[in-house]
Every structure is written in structure tokens, then in C-alpha cells.
Amino acid sequence: xxxxxxxxxxxxxxxxxxxxxxxxxxxxxxxxxxxxxxxxxxxxxxxxxxxxxxxxxxxxxxxxxxxxxxxxxxxxxxxxxxxxxxxxxxxxxxxxxxxxxxxxxxxxxxxxxxxxxxxxxxxxxxxxxxxxxxxxxxxxxxxxxxxxxxxxxxxxxxxxxxxxxxxxxxxxxxxxxxxxxxxxxxxxxxxxxxxxxxxxxxxxxxxxxxxxxxxxxxxxxxxxxxxxxxxxxxxxxxxxxxxxxxxxxxxxxxxxxxxxxxxxxxxxxxxxxxxxxxxxxxxxxxxxxxxxxxxxxxxxxxxxxxxxxxxxxxxxxxxxxxxxxxxxxxxxxxxxxxxxxx
Amino acid sequence: xxxxxxxxxxxxxxxxxxxxxxxxxxxxxxxxxxxxxxxxxxxxxxxxxxxxxxxxxxxxxxxxxxxxxxxxxxxxxxxxxxxxxxxxxxxxxxxxxxxxxxxxxxxxxxxxxxxxxxxxxxxxxxxxxxxxxxxxxxxxxxxxxxxxxxxxxxxxxxxxxxxxxxxxxxxxxxxxxxxxxxxxxxxxxxxxxxxxxxxxxxxxxxxxxxxxxxxxxxxxxxxxxxxxxxxxxxxxxxxxxxxxxxxxxxxxxxxxxxxxxxxxxxxxxxxxxxxxxxxxxxxxxxxxxxxxxxxxxxxxxxxxxxxxxxxxxxxxxxxxxxxxxxxxxxxxxxxxxxxxxxxxxxxxxxxxxxxxxxxxxxxxxxxxxxxxxxxxxxxxxxxxxxxxxxxxxxxxxxxxxxxxxxxxxxxxxxxxxxxxxxxxxxxxxxxxxxxxxxxxxxxxxxxxxxxxxxxxxxxxxxx
Numbered sequence: 001x002x003x004x005x006x007x008x009x010x011x012x013x014x015x016x017x018x019x020x021x022x023x024x025x026x027x028x029x030x031x032x033x034x035x036x037x038x039x040x041x042x043x044x045x046x047x048x049x050x051x052x053x054x055x056x057x058x059x060x061x062x063x064x065x066x067x068x069x070x071x072x073x074x075x076x077x078x079x080x081x082x083x084x085x086x087x088x089x090x091x092x093x094x095x096x097x098x099x100x101x102x103x104x105x106x107x108x109x110x111x112x113x114x115x116x117x118x119x120x121x122x123x124x125x126x127x128x129x130x131x132x133x134x135x136x137x138x139x140x141x142x143x144x145x146x147x148x149x150x151x152x153x154x155x156x157x158x159x160x161x162x163x164x165x166x167x168x169x170x171x172x173x174x175x176x177x178x179x180x181x182x183x184x185x186x187x188x189x190x191x192x193x194x195x196x197x198x199x200x201x202x203x204x205x206x207x208x209x210x211x212x213x214x215x216x217x218x219x220x221x222x223x224x225x226x227x228x229x230x231x232x233x234x235x236x237x238x239x240x241x242x243x244x245x246x247x248x249x250x251x252x253x254x255x256x257x258x259x260x261x262x263x264x265x266x267x268x269x270x271x272x273x274x275x276x277x278x279x280x281x282x283x284x285x286x287x288x289x290x291x292x293x294x295x296x297x298x299x300x301x302x303x304x305x306x307x308x309x310x311x312x313x314x315x316x317x318x319x320x321x322x323x324x325x326x327x328x329x330x331x332x333x334x335x336x337x338x339x340x341x342x
Numbered sequence: 343x344x345x346x347x348x349x350x351x352x353x354x355x356x357x358x359x360x361x362x363x364x365x366x367x368x369x370x371x372x373x374x375x376x377x378x379x380x381x382x383x384x385x386x387x388x389x390x391x392x393x394x395x396x397x398x399x400x401x402x403x404x405x406x407x408x409x410x411x412x413x414x415x416x417x418x419x420x421x422x423x424x425x426x427x428x429x430x431x432x433x434x435x436x437x438x439x440x441x442x443x444x445x446x447x448x449x450x451x452x453x454x455x456x457x458x459x460x461x462x463x464x465x466x467x468x469x470x471x472x473x474x475x476x477x478x479x480x481x482x483x484x485x486x487x488x489x490x491x492x493x494x495x496x497x498x499x500x501x502x503x504x505x506x507x508x509x510x511x512x513x514x515x516x517x518x519x520x521x522x523x524x525x526x527x528x529x530x531x532x533x534x535x536x537x538x539x540x541x542x543x544x545x546x547x548x549x550x551x552x553x554x555x556x557x558x559x560x561x562x563x564x565x566x567x568x569x570x571x572x573x574x575x576x577x578x579x580x581x582x583x584x585x586x587x588x589x590x591x592x593x594x595x596x597x598x599x600x601x602x603x604x605x606x607x608x609x610x611x612x613x614x615x616x617x618x619x620x621x622x623x624x625x626x627x628x629x630x631x632x633x634x635x636x637x638x639x640x641x642x643x644x645x646x647x648x649x650x651x652x653x654x655x656x657x658x659x660x661x662x663x664x665x666x667x668x669x670x671x672x673x674x675x676x677x678x679x680x681x682x683x684x685x686x687x688x689x690x691x692x693x694x695x696x697x698x699x700x701x702x703x704x705x706x707x708x709x710x711x712x713x714x715x716x717x718x719x720x721x722x723x724x725x726x727x728x729x730x731x732x733x734x735x736x737x738x739x740x741x742x743x744x745x746x747x748x749x750x751x752x753x754x755x756x757x758x759x760x761x762x763x764x765x766x767x768x769x770x771x772x773x774x775x776x777x778x779x780x781x782x783x784x785x786x787x788x789x790x791x792x793x794x795x796x797x798x799x800x801x802x803x804x805x
Contacts, residue, residue: 038758045769064759065758065759066758066759067753067765067769068754071508072508072750072753072754075660076660076663076754079663079664079667080667080674081667083667083671083674085674085675085758171502171505171506204496204498205496206493206496210494214412217412219412237777337347340346340347340350341347342347342506
């Protein structure tokens with residue numbers, strides 16, 4: 001490279017760096033009159049953007065979104081501690097909320113917010129609340145399995161006839177929530193035995209989407225995933241789900257576990273009133289309507305809003321009863337590690 | 343932390359890293375020799391094509407293959423794909439070194455009765471040692487930290503275990519202990535490279551200008567060799583690009599939100615340039631010290647910069663969060679801190695290139711300039727920098743490529759609201775919208791193309 005061009009490129013980069021650094025430092029201004037709140041969002045970005053835009057339209061409060069995934073963002077909030085720029089944290093699944101709560105990260109939610117939803121969607125201490133739900137399903141390749149061959153319970157998957165036939169996304173916090181349900185319902189010995197059966201039988205996938213794609217391609221006969229991956233793909237093109245059908249376990253089986261996406265206000269928030277307003281909106285009628293009408297295919301959980309009509313109704317799922325704040329206790333991880341799944 | 347799974351993963355990591363380093367060394371050296379030293383038809387074009395896989399992120403290559411056939415899952419497939427993604431890291435420095443070698447040495451060997459193979463083994467290969475070892479070291483460090491590509495291939499390694507620890511157990515301290523093991527693996531690689539590199543001098547001593555080498559005629563071998571080189575290019579470049587094109591056409595979610603695409607591309611470009619500049623500035627003095635003033639301290643200093651490259655992005659990023667929020671809160675989540683994180687993560691990429699370049703620049707030239715009355719700065723500007731500029735440029739280009747595809751540190755440390763091509767790609771693939779993700783992957787390849795092209799430029803022989 002010619003010397004002059006090298007210098008020019010260098011000067012340009014330096015200018016960019018300086019400009020960007022100056023622009024970036026503006027985020028740390030003190031609380032001003034017309035506050036903009038910061039949302040740490042681990043939910044799917046498209047869905048949250050819809051809900052947040054509706055909130056801004058209704059209240060005039062602006063929201064800046066920072067996107068990430070449950071575990072990274074929860075760890076980030078803990079590292080940030082009282083200096084966290086976040087006002088509100090929303091996740092895909094409850095364990096990340098439990099983690100932040102265990103470190104004392106959340107402020108108590110307004111009673112009016114908690115009263116908007118049923119008790120099964122919030123931990124008993126009222127530090128955070130669910131705003132969307134997802135059902136565990138067994139997604140199967142309809143060309144390889146008939147309705148009669150489907151497992152009646154998720155516990156059956158540990159039996160020898162399922163060896164090499166199905167997939168799970170074992171490392172995801174999502175799957176561990178399912179294991180937590182098994183532990184809560186069937187006890188430690190049965191769970192340990194079931195897990196060693198899964199280690200022998202299941203193929204491990206990186207995520208729910210990858211597992212469903214493998215089912216569709218016929219590489220495995222079925223997979224344990226969350227319902228909305230299938231509904232979304234069917235709504236899009238069916239490219240990864242054309243051969244796949246869903247089996248809901250029901251009957252309060254651990255396999256009928258319903259996971260909850262959580263929202264909470266950070267204790268360190270400098271805009272508590274606005275932050276509380278956002279969580280109230282997400283769990284209230286208007287916010288839930290946005291969720292139900294979106295193409296996210298997750299369940300809205302407000303009794304006042306009918307769920308998306310394409311979905312199997314929430315009332316027919318018959319999930320097991322588990323206390324949300326107990327999910328993903330250290331015991332679950334210990335059992336999964338002993339089985340060699342983690 | 344001692345449990346069966348950890349042992350299994352350690353075995354997986356070692357198996358993949360060592361085999362891939364060896365394969366990359368062989369493939370990269372062979373390809374470089376064919377392009378630089380034989381009469382292969384279309385050498386200029388092949389040179390660019392053989393380096394081009396660097397512009398395609400490893401996880402895009404992985405996805406391209408996985409969407410074609412599930413048979414690439416597992417050890418053999420993972421080895422194939424990471425080798426195809428990373429061999430240019432050996433190819434490029436070896437090609438550059440071959441170009442700079444004085445053929446007089448080989449001719450002397452031939453005159454002394456050495457055959458072609460013996461000359462290659464006894465004369466050429468020893469001179470290629472810093473380039474091959476440096477390249478293989480980079481491959482090894484990349485692999486220790488590689489995450490996305492291997493996850494897609496369902497081949498769990500130690501880095502996967504660290505992410506699992508964060509995701510499942512939500513256990514930071516335990517994950518950091520595992521990361522400690524990774525640092526030990528990294529130290530082993532570094533010590534190995536140091537031991538094999540030896541204490542030789544590699545700068546040319548002869549007087550006058552070295553001639554270009556006489557290309558070896560391939561004769562009957564021309565067609566098979568061409569087919570072999572073409573196969574490498576098709577596997578490493580053709581398959582992932584075809585797969586990208588396929589998503590663009592069939593994906594129902596395919597969309598071209600021009601404003602977002604442009605912003606994300608601009609941000610990636612700016613961050614990449616800034617990080618490349620900062621990293622080069624940081625790496626140069628250390629590389630200079632370690633080559634010209636070799637001693638325990640300078641070697642230790644140089645080696646210490648490699649450690650962060652072997653750590654998963656999440657470990658470095660969370661450490662930076664802790665440090666900056668406690669001691670330098672105003673810079674937290676600013677572009678400046680993000681660029682610093684990139685520099686820490688990717689310093690070795692410049693270091694390897696800079697070391698090789700400085701080692702090949704004869705110190706006598708600088709001394710002569712000073713003897714003739716040039717001041718230190720003037721010598722640096724007019725003699726030394728022009729000599730090492732191609733090597734440094736190559737290192738800077740490698741940093742740019744790494745930043746364009748970096749995800750974890752970007753998500754955690756960028757100013758809120760920042761969109762880069764990598765974050766948008768990730769955002770869509772996690773929703774299984776491969777069609778929507780494809781334009782971002784395509785742009786990533788596109789903005790990486792100039793940096794890759796820069797890497798392939800033939801420097802003028804004597805600037």
C-alpha cells in the first residue's frame with residue numbers, strides 16, 4: 001500500500017474512532033425530564049420492537065433496546081450491579097430472571113401489575129412477572145411416525161426403542177427448564193435414571209430450530225422443542241417444518257411444561273416510574289393484544305385477551321404445576337452433569 | 343470441574359486442534375508453493391481465490407455445508423470445514439515468504455547436487471518455518487476460541503462447555519475455571535511454537551537484489567494439479583457462497599431493509615477499521631522488541647498477548663464489563679471500549695504478521711540509514727516502515743476480518759442500539775429466518791473482500 005494511502009486510511013479510522021467514541025459517551029447523561037428508558041431485551045427482537053413501539057405510542061415514554069440472549073444478559077446485569085444502565089429486563093425464559101433475582105437485582109413490581117395476571121405466571125415474591133408463554137412439544141416427522149407410535153409421556157423417551165431416534169437441545173436454558181419440571185414432579189431418582197436414558201438415546205442439537213430442521217430432513221424421527229418454532233416456520237414457508245407435526249403431551253405430564261418469558265424492573269433503575277409503566281403495559285390488555293396479533297406465535301397469557309387463533313388453545317394444554325422460581329436449581333445442573341449431558 | 347464430560351471435551355478439542363493445524367500447514371504450504379513457484383496456469387487468479395475463504399466467516403461456511411448435507415456433522419466434517427475455513431492463515435504468510443526468498447540459496451543447493459525434493463526439504467522448508475509455524479499457531483488459537491461453526495456441526499469442544507456453563511448453570515466462576523484450562527492449552531501451543539521456531543535469523547544477508555525464482559514446470563501434472571486447486575476453491579468458497587445465494591432465492595423471509603443494511607454495514611466497516619488501526623499500533627512495539635531485542639522479558643511480553651485470543655469472547659467481555667464499570671464507568675458501553683476489547687481479542691493476528699515481517703527486514707538497512715545521518719524517526723518512516731508495511735497491512739486486514747464477524751463482545755460492550763452485520767445476522771438466524779439473515783451474511787462477505795484482497799497483494803520487491 002502506498003504510504004500516502006496508508007496515512008489517509010489511518011487518519012480516516014482515527015476520525016471514525018473519535019467520532020464514534022464521542023457519540024457513544026452521550027448514553028450516560030443524568031436523568032432528564034423526558035426520560036428515555038433502557039430495555040435489556042433477551043426476547044426475540046422483532047416481537048419486543050412491536051410491543052415497545054405500542055408502549056411509546058400510548059405513553060410517550062421512549063425506550064432504547066439493547067438485544068442479547070438470556071444467559072449473557074443476566075450475567076451482564078449481575079456484573080454491572082448498581083451501575084447498570086438497564087431499567088427493565090425481559091427474557092425468553094424464567095431461569096435468567098431467577099438468576100438476577102437471586103442476586104437482589106430486581107425491585108418489587110407494582111401491585112396493580114401483579115394483579116393483571118394469574119399467580120402461575122409470577123414467582124411468589126412478586127419481583128418479576130411473566131408476559132408470554134411457550135409450550136413444550138414433541139415435534140415428529142409425520143412420514144416416519146404414526147400417531148400410535150408417539151410417546152405418551154416425555155419419560156418414555158428414555159426407553160431403549162427410542163435410541164438415536166430423537167433430538168434435544170440439552171445445553172439451552174430452555175431444555176433445563178423442562179428437566180426442572182421432571183425433577184419437581186417425579187423426584188431425584190427417577191430424574192437421574194431418565195437423564196441417563198436421554199444421554200444414551202438422544203442426539204444433541206445446538207438449538208430448537210436446528211433440531212426441528214433435522215426432524216424435517218428425516219435425520220431423526222422427532223425432537224423435544226418449544227411450539228412456536230414450528231408455527232413460525234409454517235407461517236413463513238414451511239421449509240423446515242413441511243414434514244413435521246406437533247404432539248402435545250398434555251395430562252399434566254412433565255413434557256407438557258409451559259415456559260414463561262419474564263419482565264422485571266431493575267433495582268438500580270433511575271427511571272423507576274417509567275420502567276414500572278413498561279412492565280405494566282407488557283402484561284396488560286394492550287400489550288398482550290400486540291403479542292397475540294403478532295407473528296411471534298408465542299402465547300399471550302392475559303385472561304382478557306384471546307390467544308393467537310392459529311395456536312392450540314392455552315386452556316387445552318394441561319401443563320404440570322411447577323413453581324417458576326424453583327426452576328433450574330443447582331440440582332438440575334448437577335443431575336445433568338452426572339448424566340454427561342452438560 | 344473434574345467430570346466425565348470435561349474429559350470428553352478436552353479430548354475433542356485436542357483432536358480437532360492438532361489435526362486441523364497439521365492439515366492447514368500441509369494444505370497451505372502446498373498451495374503456496376504451487377502458486378508461487380510453479381508454472382501453474384492463472385497463478386494470479388488462483389492466488390486471490392485461495393485466500394478468499396478468509397472473507398467468509400467460519401459459521402457461514404458451516405451453515406452452507408450443514409444445509410447441504412447432515413453428513414458433515416461430527417469429527418470428520420468439523421475437521422473438513424474448519425480446515426477449509428482456516429488454511430488461508432497458513433497459505434498467506436507462506437506465499438509471502440516464498441516470494442521474498444532469494445532463489446540463489448536453492449540454486450546453490452542444486453549446484454551442490456541436491457535433488458528438487460531434497461532442496462525443498464533442506465533449504466526451502468527451514469526458511470518457511472516462521473511462516474508455517476506462525477500460521478499454524480493462528481489456526482490453533484482460532485480453533486480454541488471457535489464456537490459458532492462447531493456448534494452448528496454438533497461437535498462440542500471446550501469452548502462450548504464454557505458457554506454451556508454460562509447458559510445452563512449460570513455459573514460465572516466455574517466457567518472462568520474452565521477458561522483457565524483453555525489458557526493452559528493456549529500456553530502449550532505457544533511453548534510448542536516457540537520451541538519449534540528455534541533461534542535462527544531469517545533476514546537475507548546477500549548483497550544486491552534477489553531475482554524472482556524460475557517457476558517449476560508442471561508438464562503432465564498440470565491438469566491434476568489444476569483440478570486439485572480448483573477442488574479446494576470450490577469446497578471452501580463455492581459451497582458456502584452457493585448456499586447463501588440459495589437462501590436469498592428460496593427464503594420466504596428474505597427482505598432487503600436498505601436503511602438497516604446500510605447502517606449495519608457502515609458500523610461494521612467503521613468498527614473494523616478503528617480496531618485494525620488500534621491493534622496495529624499496540625502490536626508494533628511489542629513485535630519489534632521481541633524480534634530485535636530478544637530476551638526473556640520481551641518474549642514473555644509478546645507471548646502474553648496471545649492468551650486473550652484463545653479465550654471465548656464472553657470471558658473477555660464479562661471481564662471488561664467488571665473492570666470498566668468499577669474503574670472507568672464513563673467509558674462503559676462506548677465505542678472506544680468496544681474497540682479496545684477487539685484489540686485485546688485480536689492482537690495476536692497482527693503480532694504474528696508483524697513478527698514475520700520484522701524478522702525478514704534486514705536490521706542493517708536501518709543501521710546504514712542512521713550511519714548516514716538519518717534520525718530515528720526518519721529511519722522508521724523512510725526505511726523500516728516501508729520494509730515491513732506489507733506484513734503489517736496483512737495483520738491489520740486479519741483484524742478487520744475478525745471484527746466484521748465478531749458477535750459476543752459486540753453484543754455485550756457496544757453502545758446500546760448499535761447494529762452490526764454480525765448482530766443482525768445472529769438476530770435472524772436465531773429466529774430461523776435464514777432468508778432474512780442472508781443479505782447480512784452476503785454484506786459481511788462483501789465488506790471483507792477488500793481486506794482479503796489487501797492480504798493477497800504482491801508487495802514490490804524492494805520498496
